[in-house]
Amino acid sequence: MHSSAVFLIEFGAILLVLGLLGRLAARLSFSPIPLYLLAGLAFGEGGLLPLGASEEFVAIGAEIGVVLLLLMLGLEYTAGDLVSQLKTQYPAGLLDAALNALPGAAMALLLGWGPIAAVVLAGITWISSSGVIAKVLGDLGRLGNRETPVILSILVLEDLSMAVYLPVVTALLAGTGLAAGSVTLAVALGVAGLVLLVAVRYGRHLSRFVSSDDPEKLLLVVLGLTLLVAGVAQQLQVSAAVGAFLVGIALSGEVAEGAHHLLAPLRDLFAAVFFVFFGLHTDPAAIPPVLLPALALAVVTTLTKIATGYWAARRAGIRAQGRWRAGGTLVARGEFSIVIAGLAVTSGIDSDLGPLATAYVLILVVLGPLTARWTEPVALRLTGRRGSRTVSAAPESESGTPVAGAEPGVRDPDTVGRP
Structure with a gap:
């Protein structure tokens, strides 16, 4: 009875603190992710108020959180969208993987963590935060800009890559051999391909089967189906996150x-x-020793993400202003990086990997919205291109409405409607 009361007090305090931190983040107009991570540091081992009775329940809630994150991400896309993006934007996706995964892998090897940690850290530095970037695009009024489809295409390819990457990482962390790992990857690819095929050809029938006019029944069926598929995927060592993503x-x-x-x-x-x-x-005491490597990774992968967005936008025919905006917007890391790091931490791969990932995400989830806003004007000033821009009204989106957060007195040809 006493432990039950302690559990309610602890978990209630966590939710109350999270709610207040979320309100603070909204008032300051930035992502709440760094505040949530800091709250975890405060409640964890070595923190100010270590948890006791509620930690096991928090662990279960965390697993459900990963499943719901990936489910909601999958709901944003259709199978047709994914197939189309693969056909048209795969060169940008390959460049994105090369430029942003290699620094993480190199850092892990330099630190002597071994090849498995290198694969894990490569994923952490590779994947941008779809949630943070979507919010930034909305806040800056750039959803109608010409470079925005390029940004979204790269995010789609990254998310789809997770359907292959996560099972590989799961198998490596589980210590399976080459043969078992190959079987796991083959199963993951087969399941992903089958789901895409079913979604393209029979998606309407599946949606009709799940559909209900009663919100309660729809919620129960979708949530139950997602958890069931995620559990089966986890049992097959394909990753619960991938299963939820495919359901979406x-x-x-x-x-x-x-x-x-x-x-x-x-x-x-x-x-x-x-x-x-x-x-x-x-x-928290483990973060200062890895702060310098985390900062170095943040600087390098900020530049590589900007280069990725710039090249992809240039390939799509976007002018210089839009290229710099695309690159700066892709910088933020967040939920996926923490998901990958979480897999490594629970497997006990290296005690320093978790603190490094935490510091890295904290830096870039705060820096990302700033680079999205300021990369273009700073880059154009440094390259001497600002003088070539025509003085006029504020930039407009494709619909002709002024772009929020844009500099007054400047008109950007990449934000107006297509000729």
């Missing part, structure tokens, strides 16, 4: 929209718990 892709139309609306509050709740849980397993 398979659902489309009104069902996807309804499920997105119903699940958004649950996703936000359990995602916050997930970030706290990751912080719980990171000793």
Whole structure:
């Protein structure tokens, strides 16, 4: 009875603190992820108020948080979108992987952590935060800009790559041999391909089967199906996150929209718990020793992400202003990096990997919105291109409305409607 009361007090305190931190982040107009991570550090081992009775429940909530994060991400895309992006934007995706994964792998090897840690850290530095970037695009009024489809294409390819990457990492961390790892990868690729095929050809039938006019029934069916598939995927060592992502892709139309609306509050709740849980397993005292490598990685991968976005936008025919905006917007890291690091931390691969990932994400989740806003004007000033821009009204989106957050007195040809 006493432990039950302690659990309610501890978990209630966590949720209350998270709610207040979320409100603070919204007031300051930036992502709450760094605040959630800091809260986890405060509640974890070596922190100010270590947890006791509620830690096991928080761990279960964290697993549900990862599943819901990936489900909601899958609901954003259709199978047709993914196939189209693969055909047209795969060169940008390959460049993105090469430029941004290699620094992480190199850093792990330089630190003497071994090849498995190199694969893990490569993923952490590779994947941008879709959630943070989507919010930044909305806040800056850039959803109608010409470079925005390029940005979204890169994010789609990164997210789809996770369907292959996560099973590989899971197999490596589990210590399976080459043969078992190859089987796991083959199963993951086969399942992903089958789901895409079913979604393209029979997606409407599947959505009709899941659909319900009653929000309660729709919520129960979608959530139950997602957890069931995620559990089966985890049992097959394919990764629960990948299973949830594929369920999201398979659902489309009104069902996807309804499920997105119903699940958004649950996703936000359990995602916050997930970030706290990751912080719980990171000793704050372990961060200072890895702060310098984390800062070096942040600087290098900021430049490589900007280069990736610039090249991809140039390939799409976007002018200089839009190229710099695309690069600066891609800098933020967040949920996926923590998911990958969380897998490594729970497997006990290296005690310094968790603190390094925490410091790295904290730096870039704060820096990302700043680079999205300031990369263009700073780059154009440094390259002497600002004088070539025509003085006029504020930049406009493709719909002709002024772009929020844009500099007054400057008109950007990449933000107006296509000729």
